[in-house]
Amino acid sequence: MWGEQTKAIHAGERPDALTGASAPNIVMSTTFVADAGTAFSVEGLDDGNGWIYTRWGNPTVHQLEEKLAAMEDAETGVAFASGMSAIVATLFHFLRAGDHAVISDVAYAALSEITNEGIPALGIEITKVDTSDLEALRAALQPNTKLVYIETPCNPLLRLTDIGAAAAAAHAGGAKLVVDSTFATPIATKPLLWGADVVIHSLTKYLGGHGDALGGVVLGRKADLAPLRKKTAIRFGGTLSPFNAWLILRGLATFPLRMRAHQENALKVAAWLERHPKVRRVVYPGLPSHPQYDLARKQMKNFSGILTFQVERGKETARTLAEKLQIIHYAVSLGHHRSLIFYLHSKDLLDTSFKFATQKQVDSWHTFAGEGIFRLSVGLEDAADLIADLEQALG
Numbered sequence: 001m002w003g004e005q006t007k008a009i010h011a012g013e014r015p016d017a018l019t020g021a022s023a024p025n026i027v028m029s030t031t032f033v034a035d036a037g038t039a040f041s042v043e044g045l046d047d048g049n050g051w052i053y054t055r056w057g058n059p060t061v062h063q064l065e066e067k068l069a070a071m072e073d074a075e076t077g078v079a080f081a082s083g084m085s086a087i088v089a090t091l092f093h094f095l096r097a098g099d100h101a102v103i104s105d106v107a108y109a110a111l112s113e114i115t116n117e118g119i120p121a122l123g124i125e126i127t128k129v130d131t132s133d134l135e136a137l138r139a140a141l142q143p144n145t146k147l148v149y150i151e152t153p154c155n156p157l158l159r160l161t162d163i164g165a166a167a168a169a170a171h172a173g174g175a176k177l178v179v180d181s182t183f184a185t186p187i188a189t190k191p192l193l194w195g196a197d198v199v200i201h202s203l204t205k206y207l208g209g210h211g212d213a214l215g216g217v218v219l220g221r222k223a224d225l226a227p228l229r230k231k232t233a234i235r236f237g238g239t240l241s242p243f244n245a246w247l248i249l250r251g252l253a254t255f256p257l258r259m260r261a262h263q264e265n266a267l268k269v270a271a272w273l274e275r276h277p278k279v280r281r282v283v284y285p286g287l288p289s290h291p292q293y294d295l296a297r298k299q300m301k302n303f304s305g306i307l308t309f310q311v312e313r314g315k316e317t318a319r320t321l322a323e324k325l326q327i328i329h330y331a332v333s334l335g336h337h338r339s340l341i342f343y344l345h346s347k348d349l350l351d352t353s354f355k356f357a358t359q360k361q362v363d364s365w366h367t368f369a370g371e372g373i374f375r376l377s378v379g380l381e382d383a384a385d386l387i388a389d390l391e392q393a394l395g
Contacts, residue, residue, distance in 0.1 A: 004071070004187060005256045012066030013249075026246045027059045042234050056234055060242040064249050065217065068207070071186045071252075072199055074219035078229045079245065083182065083202025084110045085238030086216030090178060090200060091115075093232040094147050097123030101147040102140045102170075104131045104161070105361050106154045108180065108202075109353040116355050128357065130364050131161040132292070134169065141173035148173075151180040152189070152299070156344050156375045157368040158283050158308055160292045163299060167195030176224075182206070182335075187259040188302040198224060203248050205335030206304070209258055213247040215240050258337070258380060262305030265386065266378040270307045272387050278317075278394055280310040283368055291367070305378040306334055314372035317394070318343035321374075324393035327385055334377035339386055345372040 002011065013024050032051040039045070042056060051057060065077040080086040087108070095101055103115050105128035115126045127140045131150045141148075148170040152161040163179060170177040178198040179191035185206045191199045201207055203215030216238075218225060233239075263286065270284040282289070285296035286303030296303065311317050321341060322330040328339040346369050356362050378386065 007070045008255045009253050011070035012063045030054045055239045058242050061240050061245040064245040068217050072219045073190050075222045076225050077217050077219040078233050079240040080216040081238045081240050082214045083216035086200050086218050087111050089232045093228045095124045099146045100125040100142045100144045102127050103149045104151050106157050107151045108155050112353045132159050134165050138169045145173050145175045148175050149178045153183045160295050163191050163194035188300040208248040209251040211336035213244040215248050259302050261380050263302050265383045266305045268383040269378050273309050282309045308373040308375050310370045321393050327389040337380045339379035340377040
């Protein structure tokens with residue numbers, strides 16, 4: 001069994017048989033010479049067909065899928081052009097009209113928004129619950145529930161869900177558990193080992209790690225994902241570019257090293273922010289002050305590099321930080337080698353993305369976010385320089 005760093009470098013890769021090239025090639029061809037008996041429809045596709053058309057499969061993309069499957073201890077993986085493409089393909093693969101799904105009430109905004117209106121418009125019932133509340137999760141299950149979808153830590157609150165308990169609840173109700181583990185990454189948490197059926201990652205974030213390539217992946221058992229590839233991924237056409245696959249492969253070689261550095265920096269920055277007189281609250285799974293610190297220690301081997309913090313007059317402070325920060329970029333996204341910060345105003349998000357059904361859900365949001373939070377993705381710069389940048393900008 002290889003270690004994490006060895007898998008990040010070698011899994012899925014092999015020297016080129018023709019040239020002996022050590023580094024992975026980029027196969028940019030959209031089409032491949034085929035045998036005369038090759039089927040024209042994807043219905044005839046199987047593992048022995050070889051390469052036919054890059055929307056169906058590509059050697060460079062396949063290397064990435066193999067590497068990610070090894071890193072997540074999955075049987076197989078299907079890569080997509082973006083994390084959201086991976087999410088949509090998963091929803092459409094497992095859900096049909098008349099089915100029901102339980103979805104985390106706080107999750108990636110695009111997922112929240114499509115499950116507010118787009119998916120229900122197809123005759124699929126959606127129930128949004130705080131999945132950290134296991135009683136609420138169990139109570140939401142129905143006889144026609146086919147899917148339970150969680151994020152842990154969730155975006156943007158950094159609230160955790162107990163994966164093992166969620167898996168037990170989903171399976172007891174005859175449903176599959178899907179875990180978006182983008183924030184945690186395979187270094188921190190391997191949801192399949194905790195009982196999940198499917199894991200989703202946005203490769204744009206920590207796995208790619210350099211902010212220059214969109215991508216997504218769905219990982220799990222071959223029995224689930226072989227039909228997902230054929231029936232959904234190929235037909236929806238959210239194909240990952242071979243060039244982006246190559247960029248992500250290149251980023252993955254340093255992924256375990258980067259995650260150690262992200263955590264080290266985030267712990268230092270979070271501890272400093274907790275002492276700052278203008279900061280009301282810091283939320284980071286690696287801090288004892290996190291409300292679910294015990295679960296974080298149980299479920300995460302690395303606390304990642306994302307933290308949130310609250311200040312008085314958040315919108316005003318956001319303008320100040322956008323103007324004054326010199327190292328940290330005021331920008332969306334996360335998981336890159338450079339540090340990024342963005343302000344998320346609670347009223348704006350509750351008006352657009354998150355539709356809560358109960359006062360308890362609203363209260364949980366405000367427990368973690370108050371009137372608004374800064375989401376800080378701590379990068380790989382020197383921690384002392386990041387702290388100095390925040391100090392001069394916050395005043």
